[in-house]
Amino acid sequence: xxxxxxxxxxxxxxxxxxxxxxxxxxxxxxxxxxxxxxxxxxxxxxxxxxxxxxxxxxxxxxxxxxxxxxxxxxxxxxxxxxxxxxxxxxxxxxxxxxxxxxxxxxxxxxxxxxxxxxxxxxxxxxxxxxxxxxxxxxxxxxxxxxxxxxxxxxxxxxxxxxxxxxxxxxxxxxxxxxxxxxxxxxxxxxxxxxxxxxxxxxxxxxxxxxxxxxxxxxxxxxxxxxxxxxxxxxxxxxxxxxxxxxxxxxxxxxxxxxxxxxxxxxxxxxxxxxxxxxxxxxxxxxxxxxxxxxxxxxxxxxxxxxxxxxxxxxxxxxxxxxxxxxxxxxxxxxxxxxxxxxxxxxxxxxxxx
Numbered sequence: 001x002x003x004x005x006x007x008x009x010x011x012x013x014x015x016x017x018x019x020x021x022x023x024x025x026x027x028x029x030x031x032x033x034x035x036x037x038x039x040x041x042x043x044x045x046x047x048x049x050x051x052x053x054x055x056x057x058x059x060x061x062x063x064x065x066x067x068x069x070x071x072x073x074x075x076x077x078x079x080x081x082x083x084x085x086x087x088x089x090x091x092x093x094x095x096x097x098x099x100x101x102x103x104x105x106x107x108x109x110x111x112x113x114x115x116x117x118x119x120x121x122x123x124x125x126x127x128x129x130x131x132x133x134x135x136x137x138x139x140x141x142x143x144x145x146x147x148x149x150x151x152x153x154x155x156x157x158x159x160x161x162x163x164x165x166x167x168x169x170x171x172x173x174x175x176x177x178x179x180x181x182x183x184x185x186x187x188x189x190x191x192x193x194x195x196x197x198x199x200x201x202x203x204x205x206x207x208x209x210x211x212x213x214x215x216x217x218x219x220x221x222x223x224x225x226x227x228x229x230x231x232x233x234x235x236x237x238x239x240x241x242x243x244x245x246x247x248x249x250x251x252x253x254x255x256x257x258x259x260x261x262x263x264x265x266x267x268x269x270x271x272x273x274x275x276x277x278x279x280x281x282x283x284x285x286x287x288x289x290x291x292x293x294x295x296x297x298x299x300x301x302x303x304x305x306x307x308x309x310x311x312x313x314x315x316x317x318x319x320x321x322x323x324x325x326x327x328x329x330x331x332x333x334x335x336x337x338x339x340x341x342x343x344x345x346x347x348x349x350x351x352x353x
């Protein structure tokens with residue numbers, strides 16, 4: 001299926017090219033692009049949420065390695081040290097989305113596998129090819145997630161989603177939204193309720209925009225309305241994405257997701273998480289070890305530049321929370337469903353990652 005929203009990430013040119021990002025901070029009113037030509041450009045784009053969503057962050061980081069490699073000497077005796085320094089810089093941009101670290105490690109492993117006699121030009125060509133494979137793999141994963149997840153949504157369902165886990169957050173199509181798109185394209189009549197997703201309104205600015213462009217009937221609601229629409233019987237399923245999933249199935253996603261899982265549990269509504277296997281961090285036994293990014297006070301105390309809280313007020317602004325596996329009916333991956341969500345079932349589907 002051709003993309004119905006602009007691609008969030010693209011590489012322009014060959015080894016001497018650059019990374020082009022759709023600036024998601026400008027949506028939905030302006031479709032503008034940022035061209036990244038240095039590692040610091042990519043770092044800032046990730047940190048400032050110009051590119052966001054765990055898979056898209058990983059893809060951008062993989063191309064960031066290519067930009068760094070283009071500027072490095074890459075002599076055989078210093079190559080790995082130089083590339084490690086580039087990866088270390090990119091790794092500091094955001095701490096929670098494990099796809100960032102997964103993509104950086106994949107590029108470093110690619111470099112380690114090269115012959116010591118490989119020329120700098122050969123190294124750059126190989127790293128770009130690997131970044132393109134990461135990009136293509138994510139595109140395929142998204143469509144597979146959609147196919148597996150669409151079976152969980154009944155015709156005529158109301159589906160609630162939180163934050164943005166669509167094409168903007170991935171190579172194309174999305175994770176949570178891929179489930180909705182695939183069901184919609186199969187002819188199922190769905191109505192989506194999109195949480196606005198405070199404090200940065202990814203649901204209002206991005207998800208509602210995506211769903212509208214795909215022709216999926218959508219209603220935007222405030223985060224605080226979710227319990228009410230569930231009680232009214234408007235919602236038959238909740239589908240969200242994830243930024244990191246522990247070995248037992250505990251899942252970190254945008255702040256507010258845990259509360260939705262509790263609400264869904266109270267109303268006996270199935271709660272689903274959709275994510276590629278690259279989002280699993282099997283080194284963490286439970287979600288207690290997932291690092292939670294803390295963001296600036298202005299995101300909460302201001303509303304797109306206008307002050308809405310008293311000066312000097314203390315602000316707590318965690319970007320993510322962790323939903324325990326016991327509240328997740330199934331995790332939808334490109335390899336199939338993890339259901340019930342247990343460490344054994346995670347291992348069976350994800351394997352060693």
